[in-house]
Amino acid sequence: MTTFFDKQLTKPLPFSRNLFSYGMGTIALLLTGFALLALFSVLFEIFRQGLPGLTWDVFTSLPAPTGEAGVPTGFGNAIQGTVLMVAIATLLSVPLGILTAIYLSEIGKTGAIANTVRFVMSILSAVPSIVVGVFAYAVVVLATLFNYKGFSALAGAFALAVIMLPIVVLSTEEALKLVPRQQRLASAALGANSVQTTFKIVVASALPSITTGVLLAIARVSGETAPLLFTALFSQSWIETLLNPTPSLSVMIYNYSGSPFAAQVQLAWTASLVLLGMVFVTNLLSRFVTRKR
Amino acid sequence: MIHQMSSNAHSESIVGGDRAWLDRSFAWVLRLIALAAIALLFWMGNVILQSALPAIAKFGATFLTSQDWDVNQLQFGALPYLYGTAVTSAIALLFAVPIGISVAIVTSEPFLPTWVRSPLGFLIELIASIPSVIVGLWGIFVLIPFLKPIQLWLHDQFGWIPLFSTETFGPSMLVAGIILAIMILPTIAALSRDIMTSVPSDLRTASMALGATRWEMIFTILLPASASGIVGAVILGLGRALGETMAVTMVIGNSDLISVSLLDSGNTIPALLANQFPEALDELHVGALMYLALILFALTLIVNILAMIIVKIFGFKY
């Protein structure tokens, strides 16, 4: 009897079953390796090609005219433009987004309006950013604002704000829902009205998570190119007014990527490094904000 | 607060008063903002529709079947772009689905120790945060040169298959599809992993307690149980692929001709919009581009609603 079971327990599985297990394991690891390879290749190339061009000048200078050697070259105006447009987009979308999220979690809850808002927001977050750009083109670029008609920082910021809005709404609602119901009840039981309860208790205690959502939205739109291509367009000079074609890092990378001039391609790589740095730092910051709590 | 408390001490009524009024108007303001958020989507749809009307009136449904896109003659047909969008998205799914599911399995099942697994998931999701224009730049200077010999080899060996029947210049629909695959991979991988980790570990244990190996468990229990969620993730990935603009524009070669060969350059709806919108002046030209944007808008709307329905109806039962 002993020998019978001995064989039973220590006998290896049939070849076909072992082959399946090892084969699938190998395939899955190999495919995952491909994905990692692509990621590392992108990061590596950006550092390899971008780092040599990273001098202080890139932050403080305009792109040098092609063919002129020895002149400081950079993309200070593009950084300025990206920061400016993302900032305006944040100012537009964050208050609206947070108020919408408050409506969803505190008032609308599972009602028809609230569910429609959620549905519309998740649809909106999936609308291709180029379509948002087209929309901003029709609404802002083709309209006359303050006696100006045409490509502008305002148009670009509007497009970015539309992209940010659903991200802010959906992440803020998640953050608000995490605040325990007892805290709301306790506040109400002390005689606070709904405005006080909402802002002093609910929003206050959800603030770190809300900040995380906002930072993620900022990280996401900082790198957007498609919605800026024909709203903000591009320019080679410093920004003086919101109502003029405005440069941005992402559009600059696109424009220079196909350039026949090595100096411009070099700028594109360095700009990629700077842009990626900005995006990653914002991403890391968003994690840091919630971790502290 | 103190002031209110003291007034409360004297107060005679607990109904009405300015507080109730405040509460109600607060609710109304928020409701209006929420309604505005809903209106945004309809506004967007309507604006694009209105701008597309000149082209819709002129070309109607033949827009979808015509191959001519001639800015000088003001003749516009969308077929090459519809075709290019469909082909590149299909290639993207072909690569991204198996890789995405593999990543999901590797990062959710304990094949690797935890200290390898958790950064792995984080790294793959990092791809999603790289701006697509940067991926496009990498595509031009790294991926195209890397894939060129492979594409030439495909043509040499399999040139008799129509799909590989032309010699490549470098940029091609195949390269665009592969770039797209990289870009939608994090979507598919992250969502599939979320679905898989929500399958109760009880079921895994029960399966392996009956003598199944881990891979047998994955194929007989885990994948069937999360199938609808994975399909939803794939469709969401498809939605992203359809609308992805920059990286594709930079590597597809932007040709306006339909070619069966994947090694030929092509064009997609978003790529055409990115290329022509800044220079579109004529109303009909803008209209035709808007028409394309409308089609893209409708397509992504349908695809995303489909994904939601699939996840909801055939959703996980646990």
Added chain:
Amino acid sequence: MHSSNSSKPTPTPLPTPDLALCARGVDVYYGTIKVLEDVSLDVYPGKVTAIIGPSGCGKSTFIKALNRIGELESNMRIKGEIQFFGQNIYSQRVNLNRLRRQIGMVFQKPNPFPMSIYDNVAYGVRVFSRPSRSVLDELVESALTDAALWNEVKDSLTKSALSLSGGQQQRLCIARSLAIKPRVLLMDEPCSALDPIATLKIEELIRSLQQELTIVIVTHNMQQAARISDRTAFFSTDESQVGRLIETDATAKIFGAASHSRTRDYIEGRFG
């Protein structure tokens, strides 16, 4: 207590081919935390062995060490030796899939797979072989009959297993284990999620199964242990929160005249 144990030489495991399961000096750790110490327990073939004890005493952990399923769910490690019909199941050469096929398991919460009733029962069989449809049909019917479920489900075999009631689901899980004809069936509080009537059915089932099967059942319900088991093992924790086997004996003895005062206290409801 600790020092005496650690200085004690590890008992030489006897060749015990006649015992279904035989644990000798088993310590169980989660990571570096010791949760069970020095458990030596014999499980006789064809008998029902109940494991009782206060919550947190490690009884579930112990049963999960018996088919090495615990190491799937967590970083569980054991020291000591566990023999299954005379051979060490923690030997390097043991194939876990074959081991688990021999030692089936039923879990606390019914966990049928999200597939049809038929496919649930056939699952384990299909993992190891590709029988013809008629053979499979017979196996499924006999397993469901043995699990006292056949009459209730014979007309709805293609329906989802999730449509069954909790008690039926648990009997389905038992049938699923029986279909691959294990020598031992481990049951980890199989009735804890069930109502009294469903519990009664499972108890009757356990009684009827013991003819051909060795059963080890963990239960927090002492009446249940008294009703269905031939032998009972009582686990408890000491001050250091490490679980240990206090005593094991015939069920009648444990519930009548347990030799250990802690066992008597527990059974009379003085703690736990």
